[in-house]
Amino acid sequence: MTGGRLAAWAQLLRVSAVSTVPGDALVGAASAGRPPGRGTALAAGASLCLYEAGMALNDWADREEDARERPERPLPAGRIRPAAALTAATALTAAGLALAARTGRLPLATATALAGTVWAYDLRLKHTAAGPAAMAAARTLDVLLGAAATPAPAVPPARSERALRPLGAAAAMGAHTLAVTAVSRRETEGGSPAVPLAALGAVGTIAGLLARQRTPLTVAASATYAATATRPLAHAVLNPSPPLLQRAVGGGIRAMLPLQAALTARASEKGAARDQGSGAAGSVSALALLGLLPVARRLSRKVSPT
Template sequence: MTTSHPDAGTTGRAPRGAAPHLFAWAELLRLPALFTVPGDALAGAAAGGRPGPRTLLAVGCSLCLYGAGMALNDWADQAEDAVERPRRPLPSGRVRPAAALAAAGALTAAGLGLAARAGGRALTVAVPLAATVWAYDLVLKRTPAGPAAMAVARGLDLLLGAAVSGRGVRPALPSAAALATHTLAVTAVSRGETRGGSPAAPLAALAATGALTWALTRGPASARAPRGAAHIVGVLTAAYSATSARPLLHAVLNPSPPLTQRAVGGGIRAMIPLQAALTARSGALTSALLTAALAPAARRFEKKVSVT
């Protein structure tokens, strides 16, 4: 999920009128992908009770830890990127490696600080989440456990939102499992971004998308869901399925690096309607619509900065 996307703005050149230094940091932190983060906490809070003021602290923690993971990822991949992706911020010299590592540490500390302010239960989830992020980037990414570690991180991120809600994390476990399943599939596909590969990974991801689509359309999961929720869930689920499935099908038919990269980008973008559908199923329609509204912003920024 963090390799390059050549046809999605990885030229290393800032758009006209943009400050080059700020643009380099936007690339490093994968600015468009940050829009896929708030929906984790909102979906978790909806499943665990109702989004409230402390949900904003959970969202802030999630954004900090996600940004830390992006900066740490590029710091850990310096040697590989110098050969395969020399236009990235670190190998191109636009961001110093020491600055990227310092940013990862500072963002991690800030995220844990926000979790502590949100309460003991939030910190109990945030600590293993931060540990998983660092373990993935420094150790697990290139091992068979890499996709599973990424899936665990995303599931924990959703449970972070549930931890600050009234009912705790247990009611949010099905939503966390759904998001983790999608993340596992997309991360497995991402391993063929630069070199291509067999159609097995995108085919498995396509099957996962179909299974999640079927599960989401079985009706609102919560008795608290208001009238009309089923229709909204259906629309959001259709958006999820279309965003994820189409590029995956192309990658199945031709698992070349460009089509695999598009499939990964589609999988990342599909997280937003998936989060929104999960939130709507829990009865929090306002939060679901707010989550869905992040998709156009992510798409707009993706035209200038790569999402992967």
Template sequence: MSARDWAALLRVSAVFSVPGDALVGATATGGPPRARTALAAAASLCLYEAGMTLNDWADRRIDAVERPDRPIPAGRISPAAALGASVALTAAGLGFAAAAGRPALRTASALAASVWAYDLWLKNTPAGPAAMASARTLDVLLGAAATRPAEMARALPAAGVLGAHTLAVTTVSREEVEGGSSLAPLTALATTAAVAGHLTGLRPPRTATEATAAGGAALYATTCGRGYTHAVLNPSPPLLQRAVGGGIRAMIPLQASLAARAGAVTTALPLLALLPLARRVSRKVSPT
């Protein structure tokens, strides 16, 4: 069990899309992130990776046919080790959340339940995309609950935006192995346009804050829009997989734009710096 095998199992290139959730939730409550925001980010990272390992454990028999090169079916990581890692990461995530306070622990518990329910029961049902979207929505709310629990409701619009994007990406991902129709990527492309329009207000930026939000929105649209467009024209497995990868990375500029819209430019700019790192790592470790 090499580090490279664990990196593939954990899909480390997708991890860059996670910390921004807590920061978006924190800034949406009306103030800068706090020390407890970092605990929420650590909790979400652990729960995200718990979901990744549990996903491959639950899909090990399917992957033996469809993706035999994945670490578990290839025999490079045992099913027991993967399941054990899922349990340990879930416990660690809840531990970090508990340190951030009871509201954060309650939210993280709901998030952990949604992650396990998705991987074990809901993923291959019609409810799968919605379940994944709810997990990302809860991840944003976790940052709000840890930072300013009394203002948690103010984070609902931003959480809904990230949830809508996740719903679109997950719907496309359901066809990435066998290919499909153009409908899913076309719907995702329309969702991207709607989200980008919402972020910019469809008007030229007037302040530095608005310019940062608009720049993040433009980068978001190009990061995932190009892949969706290619998949619409040719919904083959390679192009659908590329579209899903772009959709995952696009969460980073989307988070940056949402943080900027909340007035937190100093939070948005470091988030944008994660995008080139995510691209570089994704060339070595696939995010899907």
């Protein structure tokens, strides 16, 4: 494959945003009360495949719209054939489900629901009022996939806590995704400042709730999350033009990394008293996610995440 074709596929698959995907599995594992293991790695692999399937399918479904609004994209520019993008989306979906199946029935069921949500969003829901909620549901399911693929702790928490902790972490990722997706719907045309303002409020609320866990790593990750998302959103509030809305969306996507780090650290610090190994592994995971942020920034300068 030539350099030009590689660049086209990198643009189609939004490789600059890929780093935000494996963290969902780490959040799920930490919220389930266990250090990441084989199941977590398989869940992360499944998530990556399904995410990239969604990127390819998105451009296949929007190829006529992109020919009008973004003719530089690989499909309308003729650098990738539509049939190749659809084939990639199908193959990546199958690969994601196969990886999830290796971890058990519950992860496979969760991955199947996630795949269905991705395809429904790209083919039907994206341009409807349900679009942002569908995208938020996909991120929520992605975190739950990581939790489902993680074996139960040796000393499990109470049943209510075992159910609520993954749901709470997944809901936080879903709420952030909902806010960013709502902003993205106007990124090619511009719009009202009300939408980025609402997203700014959502980011502040999530960061504030996380910072209540007054431990150094959680507070640092929460502050990094807020800083990464807030500045471009504030600019979009002042001037909701397409370039600034696109920057706000890009910042919101990158902010998923410190948000995942904060959620992982928070869950690990809560579970450390029960399982010291889980707490240490969660801290390492959180630091690794924070370390990916500058990498994501550099990649976004070469390949747009939107």
